[in-house]
Amino acid sequence: MNLFTHIYSRYFSFSVFIGLLVVPCQLGAAVLRFPASCYATSSDAKIFFVGAGTADGVAQYALSGGNREDNKTLPLMTETAALDDTPGQKNPLYNTPLAFVGIIEEYNMFGQISGYKPVAVTANDRVTVYSIAQYSPIKETVEQDKKKQPEADDTASKKEESKVEQTQLTVARDVKDSSNAVTGGIIALRTLSSPSRILVAVKSHTGVWGDVGSGIALLEPRIEERALTSEEREAIVQAMKKENSQQVNQESVPTSKNIHVLKQVDLWVQKPESESIARAFPLDVSCDAIKIGNTLANLGTAVDMHWDSAMNRLYIALQPTAGAAAGDGARSIVVARFDSVIEIDQEALKKKEAIQRASQNQQENKDTEIPKKARPVLQLFSVCPASACGLPEEGIIGACGAGVQVSCHKVRTLNTSTSLSYLIVQGGVGAPHATKRSVYALPLVRTTSEVLRLNAALEKMQSELADKKKTEDTVACVTLQKNIDALLLVRRDVDMGQGLLANKHEDPRVSDAFGQTAPYRFADRSFKVPAKTVSEVPLAHDRAAFVGGGPVPAGDITSLFVRGDAVFVTVGDPAPGQQPGVFYSQALFDEMGKIKSWSYWRRSGTWVSDTGVNEKVFSASVDAFDQKMAVVGDAPEKITAIKRSAWSAGQKDGHALVHALNSAFEKEPVGVLGLFDFPAGMPGLGDISLLAALGSRSLVLAHTGSLVDGVLVPETGDFVSGMYTLDDGTPCAARNVVDGQKKSISAHTRVLSLCGGDLAQISPLTSVEIAPYKDKSIICASGVGGVAVLVDALGNGFGPLAQLSGLPTDMRWKKIADWPFVTKLICDDCYLYALSDTRLMRIDLHQLDLSADSLLNQTRAVTEIAHVEAIAGLNKQSILTDCVISGKFAALGTSKGLVRLGDAGDIRTVSSSLAARWTPVELPESLGVVSRLLPISATGRVQDVARKGGGMLYLLNVSVGNNKGHVVRFSVADMDNAALDSSCLQLLPDYFFKGLPAPFIDFESYKDQFFTDGSLHLVMRNRDGEEAPSIHAAASTVRAGYRTVGRATAALPIDVSKAHAVSCAVRCSATGAWLVGGDMGVYINE
Structure with a gap:
């Protein structure tokens, strides 16, 4: 990829911007x-x-x-x-x-x-x-x-x-309880598909959940034969007469018909005494799978159920209270599996006997086989042994102690993109009202691949046994039968462990499953070792276990669902000062493919009522394109509407953000080149969140949210009437006039457009950053012509902002660097880093004097820390494409791969490019150009990817000439208290074939951009000749080992048929909405 291709593929298109910008639309x-x-x-x-x-x-x-x-x-x-x-x-x-x-x-x-x-x-x-x-x-x-x-x-x-x-x-x-009496009431319902089943949690006939008789009942839709009534037979006769106009032979008139019924099935392993008995499976205070020690004091009042079809396991969430003895305890999760018992089919046997008695041909009576049927039965297991349940302050789903209460409100399973299974639970040790805001992830044993392997071996041995029986080889038959019996016991034991809590210290890569023949394709990865002690189960304070890094701040969780590598929750009635909505947390993986931590809870969606109030959300769901449906209302039992979001061009009411941006960019030749989100509370910003949109020659700031008593409240309503434009510190007369009236910047200004001065000299623009400077903050912008900052005449920045009107209007753009083709700015600590196509520069903001007459290239404050000609493997024809910086850690994307800062280095203090000792990082199936680096951190700030437990790094590796593109991912270690070495950046265990590390997603075609939040994988490509640009979403279920999964992408419902470039995407921290930009404008999913 040459310089021209890189700059234009990343930032520009050759179309004329048509003046359409697409903005938030509910x-x-x-x-x-x-x-x-x-x-x-x-x-x-x-x-x-x-x-x-x-x-x-x-x-x-x-x-x-x-x-x-x-x-x-x-x-x-x-x-x-x-x-x-x-x-x-x-x-x-x-x-x-x-x-x-x-x-x-x-x-x-x-x-x-x-x-x-x-x-x-x-x-x-x-x-x-x-x-x-x-x-x-x-x-x-x-x-x-x-x-x-x-x-x-x-x-x-x-x-x-x-x-x-x-x-x-x-x-x-009259659904029955476990004693075959009519239940005292159904308290929970869960439906299953393939096969169709209905599970209900039923109270005892006494009316109390937890009393003897309580349990889980199974209902199945079936087709049964029923005798026709005389009236029904007569109706058939009349219909036959009408059709044939002849006398009807009574023997030709049917006596029965098949009807659809919903029938309860007896779930006990022991055969019921009669066909009319259909008992629920017992689940009460005496259940050994729940209690530890003596009988439970009670089983609570709420139940949730989740079926994992891949593991054939049912998870039941409970809220038990332990007995009163010191050694008593309780577990809030019980795991169950369906099995089957073979029984004589009495109905079929009666029919067969009747036919044989009526038959005149004795040859038809030779069939002596007794008809049989399989009846489903349920078996309950402890999700972990009592020895794995410790002190209440450490526990999540189990604890020991007199009268201890363990509460679980919701239960789901997460199958990660690294092929591991986790149990996702809402709750903890404590009373129900005190545990509604916490969500945990617990590793699960999955033995599906091992069971399949054993099944294949059994099938082979059984086939051999059948052959030996034909040859009457008695000795061989006896030996084979013994081996089969032994293998059946092994399979039973292996399957018994499935679905239990796994040992958190296990390295699942050890038991990776591959195909048995060349090319030995990757098949599965899973935890295999069950947890047996307290030290082997996740504890409440473990980073890997606590989803969101802690309780949901917004309030009590009303629903929970899983998509991809992310967990979503909804909040209806918010905590004091908080706002309701949909929130999510993304799993972060280590080099073994295990979850090592979670991103902090971030807003994923907001629904605003006609009066401007955030709606209470009691449930939600997400489709393949991140389009949501939200159940809103006044209370869980008073739902008033089902609202939805979608990718759209927004409302055209003349007041929304769409028209403000439309006005700001109407004269821009290339549309929107970049979108940047600045969350409230970040260094240098204050109490508001901003969305920055870059055009070729102007920077537009949109006020998207405000901190009110510590709570981020999204901005809604009119974005147009207060819109203001500053042309290098001077009000733009041409734009700040409405209906002949001159406007001024005010508290109503939610959109501020900045242009002119030195900003025009560095255009086209490529990046924007907000940086702390002395006791204030500065806005920094980069472009093809260098770097400029926004300061007043004395070189001062601005103080913490409560609104855009707090930005002084006399501030001007001043050029501080004339380095060509600066493509990215990053501010971390007191340093501003500027990446160009050939070098990486570090600007020490403490040493930078913005009050000086000449601001250009102040050598005391500027250090070149990377240059293409000083990096091993690169030369003057090479290009630096992207960078990631976090504390002492740094990595560079180049036209020839990925490099990182050398061992024991610190990007904050390194003195030169040679001293940095940039070290190549091997990429699986490398295509050459690393065009995009996407860091994911716990806090949501890219600068924290090597802090607070570490994060992840996704990179887009492409080849234009070969029309190839794939995504590779790394685990980034927490380097705050460690020296840099090879462990700082480690490949995730993604494989297509045994022994060969592979990309995470292979798109099998060239791509320009990649973005992800763990649940949505966005991939984009600019126009290629006559082929229009594309914006696609990869399946949220994508996981390691499937080479063709990159083909299984679906086009987002966004019209890009007339566009040339789709350049950027970002999730707005204030509203949670995804935005996609290009020369077609900005689309938003809201």
Whole structure:
């Protein structure tokens, strides 16, 4: 890649900017006709269902659903329904409040979702479960839309209902507890797909959860044969007569039919005494998998369940209180697995015997095989032994001590991109109200690959045994059978460990699984060793365990979900002074592929009401493009709307940020060249957060949020009326006039455009940074012509900002360096680093005198610490493309690979490029050019990637000529108290083939940009001849070992057909929204 290609591919396009900028837009909401009390979202975040919280006129909206693309919910309930295939019955869900809603997803042969089946439990009947045959909305009537009187609406509804197919319901009545008595009530529901199953947590018949009789019940949709009634047979006869106009032979009239039913299955291993018994599996205060020592005092009142299909494990979250003895204790998670027992199928046997008795041909009676069936059973296990549960202050899901309470509110599993499994739990040791803000990640044993290997060995041995039996080789048969029996025991033991807490000290790379034949493809990585002692389980203070680095500051968590390598939570009722919304934390990995820490909680989404108040969010989901659906309302049982976000061009109301940016960049020839987020509270900024947008010749600052009593509150509303432009410290007369009236900078200024002076001399612009200078702060900008700073006549910066009007209007741009092609600025500690295409310069801000007459190249303050001709392997034709600096650590992307600061070095004190001893870092399957470095830190600031436990480094490695591009990732060590050596930057264990380190994602084509937050992987490419630019998202489930996963990208719904360059992306710290920029403007997902 030559200099010309590098500069233009990264910063410029050849199109004329058309004046369109796309800005924040909160797309429509499905406003509910009635308050909802329960809701469910499909796994692909496309479909949602809500259950009404009242019976006050909800009618067909008792259960309603919608598509994320529509701004409405549609009713699902007709007044009459087909119950268990019997039409014309009164619909028990019509005009009825619901307590629980779930979704069973159906899949086609390609593994794609092909249908959605809602499941419901009513608020008034907690012993009955309903399954709706298929998601089928009722067409809304014109009369309803016109909001006529209730009488007219009711008539219209009935008339409309006669035109539509009745709701198809299957019903499981009188669900049984573990003693085969009718349950005292269902308290939790979880649906499973492939196979379709419904799990419900049921109270004992006494009505108390935890009493003997409490447990987990299983319901399965089935097809059963039912005898026809005389009326049904007569109707068939009449229909046959009408069709044939002949006498009907009674023997040809069917006597039975198949019907769809929802049936409870007995989950005990022991065979029930009769076919009518269908017991839940017992889960009560005496359960050995939960209690430590004596029987529990109680089991709490709340339950959550999560099914991990890859491990065939069910995780049940509980809130138990231990017994009163000193040696007692409790665990808040129990793990279960489904197994099966083979039993005689009595129904099939009766049919077979009847057929044989009726048969006149005795040859047909030779079949003596007894029909059998598999019945699912449940088995419960302790997620960790009692020996792994210690003091309450150390525990997460288990602790010992008289009367200790362990609370778990939500449970999920995370399968990382490094192929490891973790249990994600909301809760901790303590009472429920005190543990709602904490989330932990716990390593899990996964033995799936080992079980598959043993299954293959068993299959081979069983085939050999069958062959030996044919040859009547008795000795060989006996030997093989013994080996098979022994291997079955091994498989049982291996599978028994699956899903348990793993030893946190284990190196999972030791047991990496590869194919058995060349080229030995990577198959799996997992923890294999269960935790047995307190020292082997994660503790509450472990960085690797505490998601978000601590409790969620915003308030109590209302829901939790996992996507990619990130955990998302929602907050409804915020803590005092806080704001609700959606928040996320990203997992950071070490060189073994294990989670070593988590990024601090950051906002991922905000929904603002029409009155400008942040909505309370009680649940949310995310689709493949990071587009969200949020369940908002006044309380969890009073949901009022389902709101959504989307990539869009924003609202066109004349007041939004879109119009402010549009005005600022309307004369820019190349559109938006860069987007930069500056979070509130960062060094040099103060109490506001800023979004900086770079054009060719101007810098626009947008005030995106403010700290109010320590809480970051997003800015909303009018961004246009107070917009102001400063042309090198002078109000721009041409732009600061509206309707003939001259404007002035004020508290209403949320967008400030800076241009002119020395800023124009260094343009086109490439980077911006805010740096502390003396007791104030300065704004620094770089461009093709050097570096400039914004200061007043005396060389002073500005004080902490509460709003943009706090920036002095007499400040001017002053050029402090004329180095050509400066592409990036980084401020860390008291140093400003400037990267150009050939060198890296360090500016000591303590030594910089901005009051001097000549500011250019003050040698006392400036040190060249990297030059292409002084770096091993590079020459004067080489290019420096990107850099990362954090404390003493530094790394450079170059046109020939990656280099890091030499051993024992410190970028803050190194005296020259030679003294830096830049050291090449080997890249797997290197393509040459490292075009992009993306550091991920715990704090969210790139300058902290080698601090606070360390971080990660993603890099984009490309070859234009070969049309190749892939992403490589490293673990960056915490270097605050350590000397630099080879351990500071270590490859993550990504493999395609055994023994050969590989890229994380291979796109198999050239890419210009890559961005990620752990859940969304954005990849971009500029226009290539006639081929339009592209902005794609890689699958959030991408993980090591799949070379073709880079092909499985989907285009974001952003129109770039007329653009030439897509240059940047950033997540706004104030709102949590992603922004993407280029010469087509800025798109935002909000």
